[in-house]
Structure formats: C-alpha cells, structure tokens
Amino acid sequence: xxxxxxxxxxxxxxxxxxxxxxxxxxxxxxxxxxxxxxxxxxxxxxxxxxxxxxxxxxxxxxxxxxxxxxxxxxxxxxxxxxxxxxxxxxxxxxxxxxxxxxxxxxxxxxxxxxxxxxxxxxxxxxxxxxxxxxxxxxxxxxxxxxxxxxxxxxxxxxxxxxxxxxxxxxxxxxxxxxxxxxxxxxxxxxxxxxxxxxxxxxxxxxxxxxxxxxxxxxxxxxxxxxxxxxxxxxxxxxxxxxxxxxxxxxxxxxxxxxxxxxxxxxxxxxxxxxxxxxxxxxxxxxxxxxxxxxxxxxxxxxxxxxxxxxxxxxxxxxxxxxxxxxxxxx
Amino acid sequence: xxxxxxxxxxxxxxxxxxxxxxxxxxxxxxxxxxxxxxxxxxxxxxxxxxxxxxxxxxxxxxxxxxxxxxxxxxxxxxxxxxxxxxxxxxxxxxxxxxxxxxxxxxxxxxxxxxxxxxxxxxxxxxxxxxxxxxxxxxxxxxxxxxxxxxxxxxxxxxxxxxxxxxxxxxxxxxxxxxxxxxxxxxxxxxxxxxxxxxxxxxxxxxxxxxxxxxxxxxxxxxxxxxxxxxxxxxxxxxxxxxxxxxxxxxxxxxxxxxxxxxxxxxxxxxxxxxxxxxxxxxxxxxxxxxxxxxxxxxxxxxxxxxxxxxxxxxxxxxxxxxxxxxxxxxxxxxxxxxxxxxxxxxxxxxxxxxxxxx
Numbered sequence: 001x002x003x004x005x006x007x008x009x010x011x012x013x014x015x016x017x018x019x020x021x022x023x024x025x026x027x028x029x030x031x032x033x034x035x036x037x038x039x040x041x042x043x044x045x046x047x048x049x050x051x052x053x054x055x056x057x058x059x060x061x062x063x064x065x066x067x068x069x070x071x072x073x074x075x076x077x078x079x080x081x082x083x084x085x086x087x088x089x090x091x092x093x094x095x096x097x098x099x100x101x102x103x104x105x106x107x108x109x110x111x112x113x114x115x116x117x118x119x120x121x122x123x124x125x126x127x128x129x130x131x132x133x134x135x136x137x138x139x140x141x142x143x144x145x146x147x148x149x150x151x152x153x154x155x156x157x158x159x160x161x162x163x164x165x166x167x168x169x170x171x172x173x174x175x176x177x178x179x180x181x182x183x184x185x186x187x188x189x190x191x192x193x194x195x196x197x198x199x200x201x202x203x204x205x206x207x208x209x210x211x212x213x214x215x216x217x218x219x220x221x222x223x224x225x226x227x228x229x230x231x232x233x234x235x236x237x238x239x240x241x242x243x244x245x246x247x248x249x250x251x252x253x254x255x256x257x258x259x260x261x262x263x264x265x266x267x268x269x270x271x272x273x274x275x276x277x278x279x280x281x282x283x284x285x286x287x288x289x290x291x292x293x294x295x296x297x298x299x300x301x302x303x304x305x306x307x308x309x310x311x312x313x314x315x316x317x318x319x320x321x322x323x324x325x326x327x328x329x330x
Numbered sequence: 331x332x333x334x335x336x337x338x339x340x341x342x343x344x345x346x347x348x349x350x351x352x353x354x355x356x357x358x359x360x361x362x363x364x365x366x367x368x369x370x371x372x373x374x375x376x377x378x379x380x381x382x383x384x385x386x387x388x389x390x391x392x393x394x395x396x397x398x399x400x401x402x403x404x405x406x407x408x409x410x411x412x413x414x415x416x417x418x419x420x421x422x423x424x425x426x427x428x429x430x431x432x433x434x435x436x437x438x439x440x441x442x443x444x445x446x447x448x449x450x451x452x453x454x455x456x457x458x459x460x461x462x463x464x465x466x467x468x469x470x471x472x473x474x475x476x477x478x479x480x481x482x483x484x485x486x487x488x489x490x491x492x493x494x495x496x497x498x499x500x501x502x503x504x505x506x507x508x509x510x511x512x513x514x515x516x517x518x519x520x521x522x523x524x525x526x527x528x529x530x531x532x533x534x535x536x537x538x539x540x541x542x543x544x545x546x547x548x549x550x551x552x553x554x555x556x557x558x559x560x561x562x563x564x565x566x567x568x569x570x571x572x573x574x575x576x577x578x579x580x581x582x583x584x585x586x587x588x589x590x591x592x593x594x595x596x597x598x599x600x601x602x603x604x605x606x607x608x609x610x611x612x613x614x615x616x617x618x619x620x621x622x623x624x625x626x627x628x629x630x631x632x633x634x635x636x637x638x639x640x641x642x643x644x645x646x647x648x649x650x651x652x653x654x655x656x657x658x659x660x661x662x663x664x665x666x667x668x669x670x671x672x673x674x675x676x677x678x679x680x681x682x683x684x685x686x687x688x
Contacts, residue, residue, distance in 0.1 A: 045522035045523065045524060045525075046493075046522055146612075160613045161385075162613060163613070190384035190385055190549065190614075191384070191549065191551070191590060191593045191594055192384065192589060192590060192593045192609075192610045193384075193613070194593065194595075195593035195595075195607060195609060196609060196610075198595075199607075199609065217522065217523060218595065219523070219597040220552075220594065220595030220596055220597045221595045222597075223595065223596060223597045223598055223599045223601070223602070224595045224596075224599075224602060226599075243599045244599050244600065247597065247598060247599050247600075257524065258523055258524060259597065261523055261524055261526070261527035262523060262527075262552065262597055263527075263530070263552040263553050263555065263556030263557075264552060264555070264556070264597075265551060265552045265555060265579065265591070265594055265596055265672050266579070266596075266672050266673065266674045268555060268556060268575055268576075269556060271531055271534065272527040272530055272531055272556065273527065274524070274527035274528040274531055275524040275527070276528075278492050278494065278495075278525070279522075279524075
C-alpha cells in the first residue's frame with residue numbers, strides 16, 4: 001500500500017503557562033503526525049496536555065499566560081509557528097478546522113446558524129450573502145439536520161445538543177479542510193446521540209479523505225474509530241501504537257492501568273483495578289518518569305532518569321524503562 | 331446476591347409535574363413538564379439499584395423525590411412501610427436522616443467558604459442527636475478516614491482538593507448521619523477514568539461495611555453494570571425495563587434498552603466489526619408534550635398503531651412468562667423481544683487478569 005502523505009507533523013512541541021503560582025509545563029516535547037484519511041486519537045485525562053497541544057497547533061492558545069517555548073508544527077511541510085499571522089489565518093481557516101466539546105458556548109448566541117455558516121464563505125471565498133446562505137442550507141442538509149431550509153434562520157439555543165454539535169461539524173467542514181481536530185466532540189452528548197455524531201464524522205472523513213485528530217478521554221470512543229493512538233500523561237506522550245495493538249498488549253504501565261480500571265459492559269467483573277494516587281501538578285512534575293509515584297513497576301531508575309520514547313515495534317513506542325516487561329506481561 | 335429481599339424503599343406510581351405558566355400578574359398554567367410520570371420500583375435492603383437513562387429522562391428528579399428535596403405531584407414513597415410523602419415536620423426529618431444523597435458535581439456541591447470539617451459536620455447541626463457537640467470533630471475525622479482522606483485535612487477548604495478527593499468529601503457528608511439508604515446522582519461522571527475506579531471501589535467497600543442500600547443514578551452503562559444488582563432503564567419519565575444486571579445487559583427485551591446498549595462504545599477495537607449498532611433517529615421528545623401511548627414510539631423501529639393508543643404496562647410479557655429464563659423480566663413494550671446487542675469478547679481474546687503490580 002502506498003504511504004499517504006503526512007498532513008500534520010508536530011515535532012517536539014513545548015508549551016508552558018506562566019502563572020502566579022509558577023510555570024506550569026503543560027506540554028513537554030510532544031510529537032505526532034497524521035496522514036490524509038487517518039484518525040489519530042490523543043488519549044489522556046484532564047491536565048494531560050491533550051487539548052493544549054491542539055490549541056498550540058491551531059494557534060488559539062491563550063497567550064499570555066500560555067507560550068509555545070519550542071518545537072515545530074508542520075502542515076504539509078510548512079511550519080505554522082513561524083508563519084506570519086495573516087498567512088497562518090488563511091491556512092487555518094481553509095485547511096485546518098477544529099470542533100469543540102461545548103457547541104453552545106462555541107457558537108455565537110446572537111447570530112442565526114445560517115449567518116454563522118454563511119460568514120465562512122463570505123470571508124474566505126468572497127461570496128455574496130445570498131449565495132453564502134444557500135451554501136449554508138446545503139451544509140446543514142449534509143450533516144442531516146432535518147428541515148434545513150427553515151432551520152437556517154434559527155439561533156443556536158433553539159437546537160438540541162446533538163443538532164448543535166452537527167452545526168459545529170458543518171462549520172468545520174464548510175471550507176473542505178484537509179484536517180479536522182476534534183476536541184472531545186461527543187463528551188457532552190447522550191450515548192445514542194454520541195453514536196449518531198461519531199458515525200456522521202467518520203462518514204464525512206471517509207468521503208473527503210480528511211485527516212482527523214480526535215482528542216478524548218474515552219477509551220470506548222477511541223476503540224471505535226481510531227487508527228492509531230497517542231496516550232498522554234503530564235504533558236508527554238507515554239505510548240503510541242496502532243489501535244488493535246494498544247488494547248491487546250499495552251507497553252506502558254499507565255495505559256495498562258487505564259485499560260484495567262474501566263468497568264465492562266459485557267460482564268460484571270470483580271473489584272476494579274485503580275491506579276493509586278493522582279496525576280502530578282504541572283508546576284511540580286516529579287523527576288525521572290512523571291508516572292513513577294503511581295506506577296506499580298517503578299524502580300530507582302524511574303525516579304532518576306526520564307525514559308525516552310523507546311521504539312517497541314514498527315509503529316509503536318513507549319516511554320517506559322520497563323516497556324519490554326510490561327509488554328510481555330499482557 | 332447481597333439483597334435479602336426485604337424492601338427498604340417502595341416507590342409506587344410516582345409522578346412529578348412541573349407547571350409551565352404564562353403571565354406575570356395573572357399567572358395561568360398552560361401546561362406541565364412531565365418529568366416523572368408513574369414510576370414504581372422497590373429498593374431492597376443491601377442492594378444497589380442502578381437507574382440509567384439519557385438527559386431529560388427524569389432520573390435526577392426521581393433522586394430528588396427519594397430524598398424529599400421535592401414533593402411528588404402524586405404517588406407514594408414508603409420507607410420501611412411508612413409513606414414519606416405524607417410526613418411533615420419532625421417525622422419527615424427523622425426519615426430524611428436515613429436517606430442521604432451524594433451529588434454529581436464535586437465542584438459545585440461543596441461550599442467553597444466552609445472548611446471540610448464544617449461541610450462534613452454540618453448534618454450534625456440539623457440532627458444533633460446523632461453526635462453530641464463534644465464528639466463531632468472526632469466523628470468528622472473518623473469519616474475522613476473512612477473515605478480514605480487524611481484526618482488532618484479537617485481544616486482545609488474544598489479548592490485544596492482534587493475532583494476525586496472532593497467527591498470523597500461529598501460521600502463522607504452523605505455518610506455522616508449513618509443513613510441506611512444513599513441516593514447517588516451521577517457520583518463518578520465528573521471524574522477521570524483512573525480516579526473513577528477509586529471512587530467506585532470506595533462506594534462498594536462502604537456498602538459492605540455499613541450495610542447500605544444504594545440508588546445509583548448514572549448515564550454510563552458500564553459503571554452501572556459494575557456496581558448494580560438490579561438496573562432500571564428510564565425513558566421520558568417512565569421506566570422502560572427493570573431486571574438484574576444480566577437480564578438487562580445480556581437479555582434486553584425493550585427496544586430502547588437495546589438501542590441504548592448498542593450505542594455504548596466498547597473499549598475493544600475488535601468489537602468494531604462484530605457489533606450491531608441500532609441507530610436511533612431524531613431526538614428525545616419534549617417532556618412538556620410527551621407522545622401518547624408508548625413514550626418511545628416516535629423513535630422506535632417496531633412501533634405499530636397500538637403503541638400510539640395503549641400505554642404498555644411494565645410487566646413480564648406473557649410470551650416470556652411461560653418459559654421463564656433471563657428474558658422473563660418486566661419490560662414496558664407491546665412487542666418485547668429478546669436481542670443480544672452487547673458484543674462479548676471472543677474467547678481467544680480474554681482480558682488479562684487484573685494486575686496489581688509486583
């Protein structure tokens with residue numbers, strides 16, 4: 001099979017937040033890449049840096065207090081971080097799009113959805129208002145909003161949560177981007193609606209051969225849609241692997257712990273395995289491996305030496321000194 | 331099975347309508363939100379009854395009714411045979427002591443200006459007979475210890491704790507009056523996966539230690555299966571199906587339960603091909619204008635003319651009663667039919683045995 005071209009290539013990205021309580025190192029050397037038609041899931045708990053990484057990629061980091069302190073974000077080979085703002089804005093609008101978790105607060109409450117969707121065509125493609133409005137109706141049809149022609153004049157609050165998330169997807173799709181970054185797109189939705197929205201997103205991705213970065217904490221959603229996975233912990237990627245391998249044989253104790261700690265739908269099970277303790281504060285990440293205070297496998301080396309991302313197998317890497325033992329045990 | 335069969339709570343035909351009004355000077359009722367519309371179930375001593383459903387189905391309203399934070403429009407809640415809905419004053423206060431609540435959001439359900447000691451000790455102000463004044467501080471420290479927090483944290487404020495620790499504080503407050511029943515409304519849904527497991531284990535340990543009965547309300551079907559002995563599925567103010575965890579998850583007979591279960595993403599990429607997903611169309615109708623007959627019929631692929639006319643009773647369907655077996659449990663559907671929707675792990679791909687480290 002021919003290797004598809006890499007769309008997005010994040011290299012050694014560092015982001016920190018300078019706050020009154022000290023410097024919070026939110027992202028500490030994150031690298032990942034996504035090709036056309038591929039779905040990368042970035043999995044992590046709150047505070048792992050998964051959303052901040054995406055914000056830095058999109059150039060929507062709140063700055064100050066957030067600063068990108070190192071690394072490159074290559075989109076089709078060109079570094080977005082060193083590009084002029086005007087140039088970057090054009091790329092971002094047309095080629096990269098983002099879907100947020102909370103559709104109600106991401107849409108403008110005093111503009112009709114038709115006006116918001118149409119605005120994209122007016123600003124980026126210089127369409128007339130009338131043409132733009134017609135395109136907005138087409139888009140709403142595309143994401144299967146019933147009676148699009150009438151509803152184009154409605155305001156965001158008049159839609160249900162699932163329908164609002166569809167409007168967000170429509171907005172992200174409007175300019176036919178090459179890559180979509182979706183940050184917890186279905187977390188706020190009920191499970192039956194979540195299934196509808198994820199199916200829609202997957203279908204559109206196939207149709208347009210887009211790259212998709214899916215940021216989530218939900219191991220179920222990841223298993224359903226991802227091609228490959230990057231697991232984040234304390235601002236670092238601790239494991240990357242193709243989806244089947246990661247679930248079958250995790251190579252990092254944190255991934256292993258996460259998989260063991262979720263209750264199952266197909267049987268009742270015994271007491272849940274619980275990872276002890278809490279994720280570290282980003283202003284005081286422990287030396288060595290950031291997971292060592294919670295890790296059942298930690299040795300002296302884990303408290304002193306930070307593990308690099310060891311290559312485990314082709315396409316797999318793990319930031320654990322004992323990746324081999326972890327892998328063998330699974 | 332932990333439950334010994336004796337019902338500690340009996341809920342019968344519970345109804346809660348919130349009036350919709352128009353006008354400021356002359357208020358006229360123009361309708362009602364049918365939040366809970368005829369719900370009946372028993373909670374047995376020592377068991378956990380899980381209630382699942384999507385947002386707006388009325389599960390949180392049931393929780394508020396159970397702990398008497400809301401008064402029902404009609405129906406009965408009997409605690410050890412006594413009808414709580416008819417009580418007031420001192421008698422109501424005594425019952426309330428025994429039915430306590432744990433809330434969803436550990437960030438907003440704790441007063442940020444009170445210390446942890448004051449938060450957990452506050453129930454003693456209202457029910458001083460449980461702990462005399464002199465012993466309260468010690469009692470609070472005991473409670474902190476019970477939920478796995480350092481007793482020395484008694485003078486700290488909620489913001490100094492993480493989400494999981496805050497939920498432990500909320501649980502300690504719920505335990506303070508030594509209740510027999512705890513109603514937990516989405517107690518782990520605001521927590522991260524690794525912390526969620528800690529709190530679920532804590533709730534199970536406390537249940538065994540203090541012989542508690544739980545009503546556990548959640549939208550996460552996997553968590554509910556893990557913790558519950560029996561599960562009730564709710565849709566638009568009514569119960570659709572009630573049974574043991576195996577009856578509901580492995581042998582669902584109500585179409586809504588089947589759709590709900592089939593939509594849950596399973597953390598197993600191999601299940602992608604095997605699973606059969608029932609995609610529902612449309613959204614949940616407004617509880618202000620619920621459909622006639624069966625509430626689910628507007629989204630149901632099996633709906634017939636009868637479903638619009640006749641409200642399906644929550645009974646064991648006749649055609650299952652004969653044979654017995656796991657399909658013979660109450661299901662409010664005229665055309666109840668067994669269907670397996672939860673993908674089961676292939677035998678070759680067994681989950682690794684739980685790992686507690688070297």
